[in-house]
Amino acid sequence: QVQMQESGPGLVKPSETLSLTCLVSGDSLTYYYWTWIRQSPGKGLEWIGNIYYTGTTDYNPSLKSRVTMSVDTSKNQFSLKLSSVSSADTSVYFCARHASRLYFDYWGPGILVAVSS
Amino acid sequence: DIQLTQSPPSLSASVGDRVTIICRASQTITSYVAWYQQKAGKAPRLLIHSTLSLQSGVPSRFSGSGSGTDFTLTISNLQPEDIATYYCQQSYRSPQTFGQGTRLE
Numbered sequence A: 001q002v003q004m005q006e007s008g009p010g011l012v013k014p015s016e017t018l019s020l021t022c023l024v025s026g027d028s029l030t031y032y033y034w035t036w037i038r039q040s041p042g043k044g045l046e047w048i049g050n051i052y053y054t055g056t057t058d059y060n061p062s063l064k065s066r067v068t069m070s071v072d073t074s075k076n077q078f079s080l081k082l083s084s085v086s087s088a089d090t091s092v093y094f095c096a097r098h099a100s101r102l103y104f105d106y107w108g109p110g111i112l113v114a115v116s117s
Numbered sequence B: 001d002i003q004l005t006q007s008p009p010s011l012s013a014s015v016g017d018r019v020t021i022i023c024r025a026s027q028t029i030t031s032y033v034a035w036y037q038q039k040a041g042k043a044p045r046l047l048i049h050s051t052l053s054l055q056s057g058v059p060s061r062f063s064g065s066g067s068g069t070d071f072t073l074t075i076s077n078l079q080p081e082d083i084a085t086y087y088c089q090q091s092y093r094s095p096q097t098f099g100q101g102t103r104l105e
Helices: none
Strands: A003-007 A018-025 A033-039 A045-052 A057-059 A067-072 A077-082 A091-099 A103-107 A111-115 B004-007 B019-025 B033-038 B045-049 B062-067 B070-075 B085-090 B102-104
Touching: A003 A091, A003 A103, A018 A033, A018 A091, A018 A111, A045 A067, A045 A077, A045 A091, A057 A067, A077 A091, A103 B033, A103 B045, B004 B085, B019 B033, B019 B085, B019 B102, B033 B062, B045 B062, B070 B085
Parallel strands: none
Antiparallel strands: A003 A018, A018 A077, A033 A045, A033 A091, A045 A057, A067 A077, A091 A103, A091 A111, B004 B019, B019 B070, B033 B045, B033 B085, B062 B070, B085 B102
């Protein structure tokens, strides 16, 4: 059974960089795409981007200029960096496995990140 | 981006009811639709992928159908634990997008 867990600061100051990590257990990162999705309070789901185990990425154009994803297969984890954050980036951030690049079959519980001074 | 519009935004139903949620895409997405259930404070849970394939462990009262631009999620014999918000998602073209959700009360 795949389990995923997000970690990182719960509070980030405006204009700084949000950094999160997702630790995957129960399966290898190999041969899968791994995803970050966010959900603003009381709102819907927004796909941030994917990373393949090789490091190939695909970002949402709406966030592309501020997003960097990376993968560490030795630690079985992948990471998200979102730069120049503002209050609009306050959200619950989820990591998930993107099976066959078609659907998200395993999710972490999510981590609330607030942007505030 | 491909827009997904769900209807209704919310609906009220009773135990034992049959419930249908509609997801309409702004352009054809063939069969690349998935449905998720999200309960308050929890991560979404995959129910159905590829329009009609039931994810392992999901009760058979959930079913999906559709093609092209119009897709439906049906819950037959509604149970109390089905109270949640439901989202559709397309993977036909990047960026992946989600519907705005349907709250089942």
